Every structure is written in structure tokens, then in C-alpha cells.
Amino acid sequence: MAEHAYQFECLKVSISAEGVAHVEINRPKALNAFSTQTWTEIGQCFTQFKSDGNVRCAVLSASGRMFTAGLDLKEAATGPLATTSSSDDVSDRARRGYYHRLFILKFQDAISAIETCDKPVIAVVHGGCLGIGIDVISACDMRVASQDAYFIVKEVDIGMAADIGTLQRLPKIVGNDSWVREVCYTARKVSAQEAHVVGLVGSVHATRDEALEAAMGTAKLIASKSPVAVVSTKHLLNYSRDHTVQEGLEYTAIWNALAHNSKDMPTAIMASLRKQKAQFPKL
Structure with missing residues (x-):
């Protein structure tokens, strides 16, 4: 936009x-x-x-x-x-x-x-x-x-x-x-x-x-961080604040079942291993 x-x-x-x-x-x-x-x-x-x-x-x-x-x-x-x-x-x-x-x-x-x-x-x-x-x-x-x-x-x-x-x-x-x-x-x-x-x-x-x-x-x-990781973190923090710990854990499992499919994870891991700064595409 x-x-x-x-x-x-x-x-x-x-x-x-x-x-x-x-x-x-x-x-x-x-x-x-x-x-x-x-x-x-x-x-x-x-x-x-x-x-x-x-x-x-x-x-x-x-x-x-x-x-x-x-x-x-x-x-x-x-x-x-x-x-x-x-x-x-x-x-x-x-x-x-x-x-x-x-x-x-x-x-x-x-x-x-x-x-x-x-x-x-x-x-x-x-x-x-x-x-x-x-x-x-x-x-x-x-x-x-x-x-x-x-x-x-x-x-x-x-x-x-x-x-x-x-x-x-x-x-x-x-x-x-x-x-x-x-x-x-x-x-x-x-x-x-x-x-x-x-x-x-x-x-x-x-x-x-x-x-x-x-x-x-x-x-x-x-x-500079993975946009998938950042928006997921904010969303899960807000959800968990207003629910029990167990509800937050169960919801996080569902959320990350999708979010873990992001290419940002292997990009971040490889950059860390190579001691390089990772570059992530737009959300």
C-alpha cells in the first residue's frame, strides 16, 4: 500500500x-x-x-x-x-x-x-x-x-x-x-x-x-525481524493476556501449525549459523 x-x-x-x-x-x-x-x-x-x-x-x-x-x-x-x-x-x-x-x-x-x-x-x-x-x-x-x-x-x-x-x-x-x-x-x-x-x-x-x-x-x-514471527508474537501475546495459560498454549499450537510453514524460519536459522543478518520479504 x-x-x-x-x-x-x-x-x-x-x-x-x-x-x-x-x-x-x-x-x-x-x-x-x-x-x-x-x-x-x-x-x-x-x-x-x-x-x-x-x-x-x-x-x-x-x-x-x-x-x-x-x-x-x-x-x-x-x-x-x-x-x-x-x-x-x-x-x-x-x-x-x-x-x-x-x-x-x-x-x-x-x-x-x-x-x-x-x-x-x-x-x-x-x-x-x-x-x-x-x-x-x-x-x-x-x-x-x-x-x-x-x-x-x-x-x-x-x-x-x-x-x-x-x-x-x-x-x-x-x-x-x-x-x-x-x-x-x-x-x-x-x-x-x-x-x-x-x-x-x-x-x-x-x-x-x-x-x-x-x-x-x-x-x-x-x-528487521521476520514479519511472520513479529505479528504472530503480538497476536499470541494479546490472546494469552485475556485467556488462561492452557487456552493460550492450545491456541498457540494451532496458530503455529500454520505459521511454522513460513520460509522465514529456515532463512533465520541459516543466517544465524552463518553469523549473517537475515533478510525477510514483506508479509
Whole structure:
């Protein structure tokens, strides 16, 4: 799939020769607040990556002063969040609720596209990462941050519970239920250093550029591996996270019964024996 297929209004997308896609949230004047257009494009972009053999790994960052200020509240007051019913009788709570639920599910699916994209995704966070920003980075495989990064599960401050993935994914990422509940109930500010201690981010770097450079280096290394092996590993990690050990083992046996037929395995083994760098074709 050519790069020109990734022309978006709220995102900048580039794909390197090594197969690393760089997705940059690009609404700096709005502090990268998520409009409907933004999250819709996130879903479209990562859904396309899933079937694009030119993409082997992705890095998700943001332009401007911060990663994201969260939901675009100006749009939320008058846009689809406020008018989700297609019924003529907007006073009927059941009908409004029915369509509002569908809207939330559509929103969830767009952000979940990051997780269901079989290509690994590394989030690079600088400045503030508020509200939906936590939903987004929680759906990524890895997270790195700059020293000025901070994180806020902001939803309680606007009178709602987070509903796009934070409450489902964050507890599985950090493994500290008490800490997760505290930050979700209080909407307090979490520094990059604290996020690193609890395991929300894997590393902290002096600046945004250094964090981005580190993420790109990791992405290039991942992109150099067998694409069959990498997508299989992500898929099986996600499956096993949500199932018992035995279910994960049985599913892996079925998956690898197919994946082991790849020519990448003998290529990798021979390259290792010859102490050479293996070259793998696109997925």
C-alpha cells in the first residue's frame, strides 16, 4: 500500500524503507485534542496498517506542546456526543441510549484498531497525556516518554467514567490495582518518573526528540525481524493476556501449525549459523 493511501486531516503518516511507519497526531493548535475526525482517522490508519506489507512496526507520537489534551470538549458539547440519536423522538431515553451506545462502540473500535493491528506500535509521549490519551497509549504495545511528560486519567473531572479502554487495559499494564484505582478516581497528575516506576512507560528520556529517536531505534530493530514471527508474537501475546495459560498454549499450537510453514524460519536459522543478518520479504 503506497504512502499516498495515508492522507489524513489530523494525522501525518510516513513509512521508512525499513518498514517503520511514523504516525503523528497533528492538531497542535488544539493541543492535539481528539475530535471525531481524529479518532476516526486513527482507526482507519491502523486498520490499513494491518494489511499493508510495507509496514512492519509503527511509532505513534504527536506534534506541538503535548501528546494530547484529551477529548475535544468544544466539539463534544455540540457534536456527535451530544446528538447521537437518529430517532425523531430525541426525548425518548431508550432510543437516545441505544444510539449513544453504538457511538461509544464505534469510538472504542477506532482506538482498539491500534491493539488489533498485528504490527507492534510504540507510543512516544511528551507533555500532557490526558483522558483519551491514556486510552490510546494503553492500546499500544510499548510506551516511552520525555521527562516533561505527565499522565492524567481525566474522565471523572468531566463527570464520566473512562469508556474507551483505559479501565480495561491499564490494570493489565501496570499490575497494581490500588494505584490504578487511585489515579482513575482522583484524576491526579502522574509524572513520567512515576509512570516509569509503575511500568506504564518503559523508559524516560530527556527530550521529546530523544524519546522519539529511542522509539525509532526499537522500531527499526523490530522491523528487521521476520514479519511472520513479529505479528504472530503480538497476536499470541494479546490472546494469552485475556485467556488462561492452557487456552493460550492450545491456541498457540494451532496458530503455529500454520505459521511454522513460513520460509522465514529456515532463512533465520541459516543466517544465524552463518553469523549473517537475515533478510525477510514483506508479509
